[in-house]
Amino acid sequence: MSVVHDGSGSIRRLADGSTEEAGWLEVDGERVFQVTRVPAGEVTAWLLLCSAIGGEHDGGYRRQTMLARELVSHGVATRRFHYRGTANSHIHTTTVRDTMVADAIAAGRDLAERFPSATGVVLGERVGALVAAEAAPVLGARDLVLWHPVCEIEVFRRELARAAKLQKVTSGIEAAGDAGAADFAATYDEGEGDLIGFSAPRALIESFDGHPLVDSSPGADCAVHLVQFGRKRLDPRFEKLLGAWGESGTSVESHLLTEPELWWFAPGPWKRGEELRPVTVEALSVTVPIVQHIAARKAVAS
């Protein structure tokens, strides 16, 4: 392996000729941290990953790294990024829907310009799905993959309250159960919900009000692949979403994982490595073939 430092960024070249680049993009004069995995040979598809937020971002982070590393051998260049105001990106941004979508579009556009002959795929996880669906048509992506998407922010807000109840029990904070939920509600009302140390900013959540996923129709030129984590039947909300999009001419399909994910439960040192978690193994075993198929389709077409 060799490493080249390019200003604030860094590129590592692996033995198979592929590279992994990490650094910052600039959006509206602010910094967006990104990591891009690029295959050695022809790039037939690029994939932009729009992550979840808060504890779900941390919980899913390694899974996304693993997906990117897996896809590189199938000719897919994958980019992950941190929304401004979160993780390693610009520190003072107030993260809201508009900044998240702007970050996704900037990160995707840069990728699309770099690989103009490759087909574009956008993947959104949870709240990231609301961002991905908005960015995909702007980027001209032909496929949209959704990992257990949040269809409406109000539902997500209720999930946060439930998670507060449960997590406060499991993490041992004295205010458990209903008291824990009340505790979360109080901090949320004041502007920043506290979920076991993960921030759930009210401004961020409310910025998605009035923007349900169904309104971000990807259009007839884009195929949607929805991956549901856990449960034997497709969630009625997902069924409704796919039905509405299908009627508008979008090609839709769903994939059900048997393994559920404990949303909002970020990994702790007491958990097994991500590589060994059944839900991650299953999520990759379903998602890699979807993207692989898209890349192969493009390779045949060209």
Added chain:
Amino acid sequence: MSPATLAVADEAVRWFEAGDETILAVVTRPTVPARGVGVIFLNGGHGGSSSGKNRIYTRMAADLADRGFHSVRLEWHGIGDSTGAVDEYIMDEPFLDEAFGAAQLLRDEGCDRIAIYGECFGARTAVVAAADMPDLVAMYLVTLVLRDGAVSEQNPQRLVDDMPTSEFVKRIGKLRHIGDPKRRRLYIDAVRNKSRLLWQKARYRREGNSTLAPWVGRQVVSGLEGLGARGIPVHLVYGDSYWDPHRFDFEEVADDLKPLRYDTTTSQVLDEMIAGYRTLPVQDHLVPLVGEWFDRTLPAG
């Protein structure tokens, strides 16, 4: 003090090799004249990225940059964008190569003195790595785990420790459900833990440290002793809640832990839940607290 707004030139991503793995790290440069001191953030293994839970290390790095410090935050192997895999964090098997690699990144940035902020497993790694870091000048350790073994073994260890040997033998002697593989493994773990304790007790007694609880890891004792003898300021911080069990361990043995006699080694129990940075107020409190401590301990010039 509000953390600095960092520009592109103020931070750099760096991959570095540690053993067989490639580690991703982010170096932050000072936004004011540099002190020549670099702080390494060693995480407790909570997953996510190098930014730490709710980006606590990004905030600490920005705060320290404002005070003239370089810093580096990294992702342990098996975490975030680093390569490799990790199953469980074993306290007495610290990731030394990664700590040394991070220190080298800071030296490459022109730092001639190294300091460490370590949390939980990161604190254990820091204490052991110190012996091989001649340019180390200070250490801020949050929730330093005193016991050896894996995180998941900590509570079973406490049960075994509290049980007199005679009672332990009586209970284990019954070997109930020994045919069950899970139960069998439990018995093996219990016997291993108890044997380790008895052996360590004899060892501490031989070294004239007969009052020290045998479950205190030898790496901790010798690591803190080495730091104290070198006159390196060490600050130990624990939280004050039922869910900060390492605090109970620390308080139980503090009087017998000889390295604490050094004036340069200080400790503090905060009236908060520190372990795992489980509340936003704790994070808001720690960011300036850590910055101020390094500021005071390693003054500019």
